[in-house]
Amino acid sequence: MRTILIILTILFSGCTTIKPPVTEYSIIAKDLKIGNNAAGCKNKSLKIAQAFSSSSLMSLNMDYTEQGNRVFSYSKSQWQESPNSFVASQLLKSIRDSGLFSSVHSSKSRVKSNLILETNIEEFMQFYSQDMKSSFVHVVISLTLVDAKTDSVVANKTFSSKFDAKTADANGGVEALSSALSEIVSQNIEWLNGVCK
Template identity: 60%
Template sequence: MRAILIILALFFLNGCTTIKPSVAQYSIVIDNLNTNSSALGCKEKSLKISNAFASSSLASHTMEYMESNNRVFAYTQSQWQESPSEMTELVLLKGIRESELFKSVHPSKSRIKSTLMLETNIEEFMQFFSEDLKESHVEVILNLSLIDAKTNSVLGSKTFRSRVETKSLDAKGGVEAFKSALSEIMSQNIEWLDGACR
């Protein structure tokens, strides 16, 4: 009798628990960037990628989107593995390293003193939906400044913009579009850095 009561108690306790669906985590990794540069002006210089300046929402792991009435919502079953500001820094670090434009490229937390610094301001990083919710696109706007670390003087500054339509009206479609947008900006960024170093 005692065993039956224990089994019944466990059954009822199990019935009271709610099963929370797992949250899908997304990250952006850009491969096969055509970033080789022929510039010679930076080959003997080192570069440090500074922490990206961004709004507090871009420093979180929440995936947000905006509808046409300018209301911002968050995906409930999807989130970023790293925040958009962290991902942007990682994409810049990887892409500029692969370009071999500089002697060495270091993350913001590195103790190495670099010749130059790349300052990043994320002005836009959002997925947008049309009024009827039948179309969606992402927009990424980055302002980059190349700074002489010794004098703190700005050697060059440029704003890069990319808008990409999503292939599906969900978080996954947004992530794929963000990847394309950042790839486009990275290619433009390498070309700009190439000119800024001449």
């Protein structure tokens, strides 16, 4: 009987595996300079279309690049929500907070809007130096403002931002990506402000 108990204990202990804890990260645009004096879009509504991006930016994997073109994922870190989702949500929040339009709606809204903002996330990546001792991030986002009635382009602009990471790890990358996204979100408000004048 004792032998059977020992065998069962060994079998069950061999089946259980302890997974290392995974740290989840989120990005929130901060220190935004939102303020405008344009009145041209106050009588128009805007819908933020679902962002276009590569499939890797639709997953929770936190990717980084080594030596120019080798892409890896952090094993103990991941996004709380996909970069595709939080870029769209930060654009929505910042534009709504700016008061530039009469109303701002998400892509899931059934409300018909006067204008549609299309977003293409071209790059959202942390890059490591060859010796892996330092890293920087590069974010490139293209935005197109579309007239919903005619499907014609009102204006388009590509924004690019690069920031050095304070630490060469996932946390440093997240902080740098937050700064890069914040810069682009602020620039987008200025651009929309100019388009509406």
